[in-house]
Amino acid sequence: MASYVLKRFTGMIVVLFVVATIVFVIVRIAPGDPAAVMLGPDATPADIAALRDRLGLNQPLLVQFGVYLGQILTGNLGDSIFLNMPVLTALGQRAEPTFFLTLFSILIATVIALPIGILSAYHRGSLFDQASTTLAMFAASVPSFWLALILIQVFAVRLGWFPVAGYGGPDTTLFERLHHLVLPAVTLGVVSSALILRFTRASMLDVLDDDYIRTARSKGMAETPVILKHAFKNALIPILTVIGITAALLISGAIVTETVFGLPGVGNLVVSAVMRRDYPVIQGALLVVAALYVLINFAIDMLYLVIDPRVRF
Template identity: 55%
Template sequence: MARFILQRLVLLLPSLLVPLFLVFILLHLAPGDPAAVMLGADASPDQVAALRERLGLNEPFLIQLVSWLKQMATFNLGESIFLRMPVTQAILQRVEPTLILTLYALVIAVSIGMVSGVISAVNRGGPADQVAMGIAMLGVSMPEFWFGLMLILLFAVELRLFPVAGYIPLDRGLWQCLWSLTLPALSVGLVQAAFIARITRSSMLDVLGEDFIRTARAKGLAGRVVIVRHALKNALMPILTAIGITFAVLMGGAIAIEMVFNIPGVGRLLINAVSRRDYPVIQGIVLFMALTFVVVNLIVDVLYSLIDPRVSR
């Protein structure tokens, strides 16, 4: 197993390095003088020149790239220019709502998506299948931020069941925290549930047509046993892949949703850093998201090997 994990880490390494290189290059190709943007219109030329010197922006591009790679190799993310604190500290202060929101939305997406997909596959061509897939098509084509605004209008403004915006920290109670994140989690979770439902249905239909399913039914096994223990178990591989993709999408979707619901998470920190050209914060958040993506994919690969040991051979 250790050798398998090491091999997967090597294969996943480009998923970590490529986004970092792209962000570094795009930041330096962006129009305008970053130092002037950071200091504002009232800054003097001497102040702009001093900031460029402090940030190393006067160095050739390759020297800046090598210096940045050395910092990334030691996980020295530098200091935020505007927040006046280490980038690691800035991210850690805001990572709690983002991770809880993502996990909450993932639970919603997986539970609703898998149940809907299984029901749709078992009742192929029936009313349940048509209704479930119709809703799934609607969910896939629905923008998450628009759906979030509609949820605010209905459940927060009209019915007053949930808060309009904001975040209750976890240390004030788990249920209060989840209550404050219910609408944003539904905004991104229900949309991704549609994607998982379609994948689950397709995978289940492939398995339900296999000979071993017919044999299990011929032996007189209960329908629930055939569906759960035989069909669903053998259909899990594509579903796990979809769940891994969903987690990455939810992390990205949390950026827009955090702005809609005024949640002080990593997404809002990234948006503010982009508007201020706070290079160290932008690069640090991209590194954090890339590392999260690598860890999730590694977990999915390990689950593959547990479901089917042939994968790790």
């Protein structure tokens, strides 16, 4: 088991190093002077020179890369040009909406996908199976911004059940803020449920015809324990994998939904940084999202040890 954990941890460190290197290279090979691009066409040569000195762009590339890695290891992702604050602080201030949006979205997607996927596999070939597969394909093909606009029109404008946009003011309670996240979470949850549903159905179909399932039934075991205790447990590893990938994708892919609903999350911050050419924020956001992606996958790998003891060997 120690060897398995060590291999996964080493792989995580390697991936993070590669991502950090790619981010560093992209900023340096972009057309034009990064400092001039950040400051815009109205910047004076003195302003550009001052920013280049502030960002360390006058130093050799290897020195810049070494300083860059050292800053990352100490948690220093640089300072935002336009926000006048550390990038990590700016990301922290926007983390709450994105965190709760991702959490609720993956919960909604899981609650929708797992029961339907299990029942669809159990009743393979039936009308229910065909209908659920068709709905999954439809949900996967629906653009999230289109579904978001439909939900806003029906449940926010016409019925008035939920806010149209925003996340509440500084004095808003947590419950009211979560109320603002219902429609965005449903939007992402419905779209994300399609992939989880299809993987659940496929994984269940792979195990339902195995010998141990027939043996459990031949011993007179009830269908519910056979399906949930034996079949679903053995089909859970690929399902957990796709749930982890979906959660990681939601963190980085909620930009459109946050923009449509006016949520002050990380996605909205990245959009603003791109429009302003605030490279330190873009660079820091990429690193943080990549780190979260890798950490989620590492946590899923550790869950394998709990679900299937064979992984330990």
